[in-house]
Amino acid sequence: MLTGLHIAVIGGDARQLEVIKKLTELDAKLSLIGFDQLDHNFTGASKDQIDEVDFSTIDAIILPASGANSEGEVDTIFSNETVVFTEELVTKTPEHCTIYSGISNQYIDDIIKSTNRKLVKLFERDDVAIYNSIPTVEGTIMMAIQHTEITIHNSKVAVLGLGRVGFSVARAFDALGANVKVGARKSEHLARVFEMGMKPFHLSKLEDEVANIDVCINTIPHHIVTASVISKMPPNTLIIDLASKPGGTDFRYAEKRGIKALLAPGLPGVVAPKTAGQIVANVMAQLLREDLLNRKGN
Structure with a gap:
């Protein structure tokens, strides 16, 4: 009490x-x-x-x-x-x-x-972040369904970052049948992605890895989805940025290029x-x- x-x-x-x-x-x-x-x-x-x-x-x-x-x-x-x-x-x-x-x-x-x-x-706190990753994942799935014209199953999804949210998001999209690749910098994170049965890649190769994706989900709170990265994406790519404001995406360039980019911090409070x-x-x-x-x- x-x-x-x-x-x-x-x-x-x-x-x-x-x-x-x-x-x-x-x-x-x-x-x-x-x-x-x-x-x-x-x-x-x-x-x-x-x-x-x-x-x-x-x-x-x-x-x-x-x-x-x-x-x-x-x-x-x-x-x-x-x-x-x-x-x-x-x-x-x-x-x-x-x-x-x-x-x-x-x-x-x-x-x-x-x-x-x-x-x-x-x-x-780890406990709050991990619990919050559950409604975050559900909200991300909802956004992917609403803003694309394809199924998640068999889609090509790149998840950036394997922190507490990135881990849950990658695992959920993989379970739904997506072809998931995960970008990270730490060798232990790359090893974990491999162990989970997904494709790991180092973030230094990000421009190469986005050339054939349908959805890019960013969880890294730094400017990582730059204009240079976006320029390599197919025109129908959907970017969902889960990082805290202002996110890690060049939203101005994405709009100029005609690529839909959504900033979605605080999803737990929105969807659940x-x-x-x-x-x-x-x-x-x-x-x-x-x-x-x-x-x-x-």
Whole structure:
């Protein structure tokens, strides 16, 4: 149980509702900021304006999956009001207060450094990323079906990167009967692709390997699908870029060439917000329990 914890949930989308539900069920007290237009009420949670919350009593702050932008503004789909995450706000919290966010940026990092608070970047955790790869794969399959005129079965698919998402995507398309090749740089990743029965290739050979593909799925958050690479693709190739914004694709050149290129970060929250929210909620509950036990132990 999370009895005695006071948590501020600042903004977010439908995923955040699952977090709120889980934490209130565990008896935490929640202050919901940026939820004034939410019809549903949760027992143990109050909808507040940010200046109404006593942050000196807050044990944890939960930001949305997207964190905050470079001005501190937080996405709030359940409110028309602008909510800003600031250093002044964090300074008011107790020293043990932990900040939870899907991702971070320089703005958030600077606040964490200046206030000496703990930051947990949920989407950098292996457990969250691996669980999230499930709805990501389903969303990628959906996009491939919607935006091509061929079956996945017997199609030629190049997956770039064999991280937590790339591994799941490659395996799923292979299981659906696609001819999958996977580009990576690490020798152990190339060996794993071979062991899985797919064709490995080094990313230095990317231009050669895209010459006869139907779908290119990028999971690498660096500029890798360059104009030079795109120029070697067949004109009917579909590019699905799963990397975090701004992705790893030259979208301007793809459009100029007439190749459909889709930036699709955050697919779990788009295609399966309930499941994606439950993934975050379960991990959040575990982390908050550990924090509470550690504080009691000290």
